[in-house]
Structures are given as structure tokens and as C-alpha cells.
Amino acid sequence: MSSTILAAGRGFRFVPGVYQYSAGVAAEPGFRIERVRFADPVPMAAGFARIAEVLAAAGVAKTAFCACEMRSPAPFTEQGFADFNKIYGAVLTEWGIFVDGHNPVARSNVCPEISPPGEPGFHAFSFVVPAADAPPSFVVAGSGESQEGKGNYRDNTVALGDLSPAGLLRKGQFVLGEMERRMAALGFGWADTTAVQAYTVHDLHPFLASEIVARGAARHGLTWQFCRPPVQDLEYEMDCRGVLTERVLPRT
Structure with a gap:
């Protein structure tokens, strides 16, 4: 895993990833990460507007936006995911988010199997605020069972198409290992987490205890x-965080 990059003047550092997201972020000393969840998913354009309102109310710039969790109607094709990421990335560019060509924002984007949203939108987001003597905080981006940055997902997917207990175990082991690699790059481990999320429609009980x-x-x-x-043929994803300040925005 690559070393971290400081987002100068923003109060956090990040593990460089791919165009659409970083592998994870961590607050610098004197800052903390706060997480805000919407009561219901908010479509992307309206979600960005509401995020901007929250950041302004907190007295921080848009560049304090450091992580998000998204929901989409169904898994994308490879090309559809690339097209979506260009739209998302264009807003980050407009907000001045990119750091020397790197996207610092950690992201998860998954697709509810039941009652999915009608269009891609935000489930939650995180941002950095000044906080003297704040304990460490971090967010690790979601990862499925594929090596990222290799040109496409399908050709680099662990146990592609294998939904047997053995195949799901291999997928789970890869994703857990990726979570550990990303946390280690930020200087953390499972003992530092406050929340861990798994995303799958398959039975994870066979490896829940053992892994x-x-x-x-x-x-x-x-x-x-x-x-x-978020991409077709991927079956298992996780993300994790160590964030002490979280709240839920009411329905509007």
C-alpha cells in the first residue's frame, strides 16, 4: 500500500487510490473526522448541495469533505461505473478537492438489493473540523474482492463467479486483508475501529467467526x-472507520 499524502491545510492525510476515491483518510493532530448520515439516501446533486450546507454551517470549506458512502440502484457495468465516476469527479473538481491529481475522498458505493434508490445518491458523508486534543479518527474506503487500478475489475476479481462457501471465503479473506492493509497505511488496526460494515447478499456466516x-x-x-x-460480478465488500462523532440528519 502506498504511503499517505497530506492534504495540506485541510487537517487530514489520505492513502492514494484510484480516480474515483482514495483508499482511506485520517485526521491530522488538532482535527477530528465527523460523520453525518442522511435519514434516507439523497440523490447525488441534491446530496452535494446538502453536504455543502452542512460544511458551511460547521464553518469549514468544501475541501474539508473527506469521505462518503453512496447508494446506487443496481451494480454498474464497467463502462457505466466509469461514466458515473466522471460525473461524481466533476463535482469534486469544481470544489477544488483533488490534491496534485489525487482524489483524497474515501468512498463506498453499494447497491441495496431490496428497495433500492431510483438514482445514485448519498447515504452518509464525513468531513474534518478543527478540534484541539481530539483523539485519532479515520475512515477506510469500501473495497470489493478485486484489485483496483488494474484496468478493470472483472479480470482481477478473486474467485470470479464462485458463490460456493469456499469461493465466498476467498473473497472475504481478500477484502479483510485489504481493510487491514489500508488501516495499516494510516497507522491503525481493528482495535481502533468504531464501526465495520459488510455489504453482500450472500451468506457470510460460514466465515463470520473464523475470519x-x-x-x-x-x-x-x-x-x-x-x-x-457497485460493479457487476463483485459479490462482497467491506468498509470501516474509527469516528467518535456521528449524527443523523432528519428527513426534509
Whole structure:
């Protein structure tokens, strides 16, 4: 995993990833990450507008936006995902988010299997605020069972098409390992997490105890969201965070 990059003047550092997201972010000393969840997913354009309102109310610039969790109607094709990311990335460019060509914003984007949203939108987001003597905080981006930055997902997917218990185990082991690599790059581990989320429509119980619990990933429980990863042929995704300040915005 690549070393971290400081987002100068923003109060956080990040692990460089791919165009659409960084692998994770961590607050610098004197700052903390706060997470805000919407009561219901908000379509992307309206979601960006509401995020901007929250940042302004907190007295921070748009460049304090450091992580988000998105929901989409169904898994994208490879090309559809690339097209979506260009639209998303254009807003980040407009906000002045990119750092020397790198996207610092950690992101998860998954697809609810039941009652999906009608269009891609935001489920939650995180941002950085000044906070003297704040304890460390971080957000690790979602990862499915594919090596990113290799040109496409399908050709680099672990146990492609294998939904057997053995295949799902391999997928789970890869994703858990990726979570650990990303946290390690930021200087953290499972003991530092406050929340861990798994996204799959398949049965993870065969490896829940032997892998997820045994590694320490469920020390505060595990949030299993009945969602698919954002790209077709991916079956299992996780993300995690160590964030002490969280709140929910009411429906409007």
C-alpha cells in the first residue's frame, strides 16, 4: 500500500487510490473526522448541495469533505461505473478537492438489493473540523474482492463467479486483508475501529467467526447491509472507520 499524502491545510492525510476515491483518510493532530448520515439516501446533486450546507454551517470549506458512502440502484457495468465516476469527479473538481491529481475522498458505493434508490445518491458523508486534543479518527474506503487500478475489475476479481462457501471465503479473506492493509497505511488496526460494515447478499456466516470475528473486525459488532458492490460480478465488500462523532440528519 502506498504511503499517505497530506492534504495540506485541510487537517487530514489520505492513502492514494484510484480516480474515483482514495483508499482511506485520517485526521491530522488538532482535527477530528465527523460523520453525518442522511435519514434516507439523497440523490447525488441534491446530496452535494446538502453536504455543502452542512460544511458551511460547521464553518469549514468544501475541501474539508473527506469521505462518503453512496447508494446506487443496481451494480454498474464497467463502462457505466466509469461514466458515473466522471460525473461524481466533476463535482469534486469544481470544489477544488483533488490534491496534485489525487482524489483524497474515501468512498463506498453499494447497491441495496431490496428497495433500492431510483438514482445514485448519498447515504452518509464525513468531513474534518478543527478540534484541539481530539483523539485519532479515520475512515477506510469500501473495497470489493478485486484489485483496483488494474484496468478493470472483472479480470482481477478473486474467485470470479464462485458463490460456493469456499469461493465466498476467498473473497472475504481478500477484502479483510485489504481493510487491514489500508488501516495499516494510516497507522491503525481493528482495535481502533468504531464501526465495520459488510455489504453482500450472500451468506457470510460460514466465515463470520473464523475470519471476521477472529481477526477482531467485529469487536463492536458487525453491520451487515444487504447490498451488492457497485460493479457487476463483485459479490462482497467491506468498509470501516474509527469516528467518535456521528449524527443523523432528519428527513426534509
